[in-house]
Amino acid sequence: MMNLMHWRLLVAVADHGSITAAAERVGMTQSAASQAMASMEIALGVQLFTREPRKTLPTALGVSVIEQARVMLSALQAIRCRVEEARPMLRGNLRIACFPQVLAKFLSPRLQRFAQLYPGIEVTTLEVTDDEVHALLDADLVDLGVVLNPEPERNPTLLGRDIWLAVVPARHALAQQVTVTLAQLLEQPFVLATGGCSVNARSLSADAGLTLRDVRAEVREWSSAFSLVREDVGVTLVPETTLPAQCQGLRVLPLSVPIHREFALVGSPNRSSSVAADALLAMLADN
Structure with missing residues (x-):
């Protein structure tokens, strides 16, 4: 059975033109190297080298095999380098x-x-x-x-990104509209939901030069805001990702001028x- 040492020996023999020199290069005895080369040729069923008194030369097929062995050994080295580079990760x-x-x-x-x-x-x-x-x-x-x-x-x-959406009671006058302006929404009795974020309806209104005047309730949880809107306490402005799976009793409207968050x-x-x-x-x- 051929292993990595056999292929290294094969390339070393081609490089040095001598089994003795190749054996020293890969850390084998001369006799072990000669036996390894012979076993490779037996396993492959072909002669890879011709032995002369002072030189060992590859056959035509041996040249082709050696080229592929170099590719294989180069790929192995590249793998080892890649592993070392990735080791910190x-x-x-x-x-x-x-x-x-x-x-x-x-x-x-x-x-x-x-x-x-x-x-x-x-x-x-x-x-x-x-x-x-x-x-x-x-x-x-x-x-x-x-x-x-x-x-x-x-x-x-x-x-990712989402948009801010108006949420009003299903029977609210604004529910009949296709879109709503931010100014229209802020004029209504309002349920301010923050979600624990500094960016909310109050900061958005300030950015637009508007004022949120009639805050009937301020809550942290978006779910609490939806419950209060259903009870007709007021309207609210929420991010799209916070909408409940079921919107019974609510009407969700896009703003006429969309406001995104990223x-x-x-x-x-x-x-x-x-x-x-x-x-x-x-x-x-x-x-």
Whole structure:
């Protein structure tokens, strides 16, 4: 049976023109090398070399076999080099801060694929508010964080986007419209839902130069806002990803001028990213 040593010996004989020199090169005795060469020719059923008193030369078929042996040994070396380059990614830890809705819808499926590609990297996700994401990144307590509407200078890796939607009671006057303006919505009695995020109806109204005047209730959970709208307490403005599976009693309307939010992964502003973080970002960029 031929093994890797046989192929190395074959190439060494071709390079040195001598079984004795080749044996020394690969760390074998001269007799063991001669036996190995003979066993190779028996196994292949062909003569690979002609032996002369001072030189061992390949036959025509031997030249072809030697060329393929070089390719094989070169490929093996390339594999070893690739493994050494990748070794830092075979083990490691990666901490990511994210708010819950984005984690469930956008990030978790990608992390499942990452776990398949890099099973030795342990990923920890922290479910926090968007303000807490920035605080953790600034304090270097996480490797990556999911942020809303990231600034280009942060070199963000986009995960996804959604739009803000108006939600009104099914019998509300606005429910008869196809779209609604932000100004129309903010004029109504309002249920302010924040989802624990600093970007919400109040900040959006301020960005548009409008005022949210009549807030009847302010809640953190989106589900609570939907319940209050069903009870005709007021209207609300929510991200698309927060809509309930069942919208009975509610009318969901797009804004006449759409407002989007984007979710992206960014690294700490104070240090270079880790090897594990770079591996995740590269995977996301390829997809």
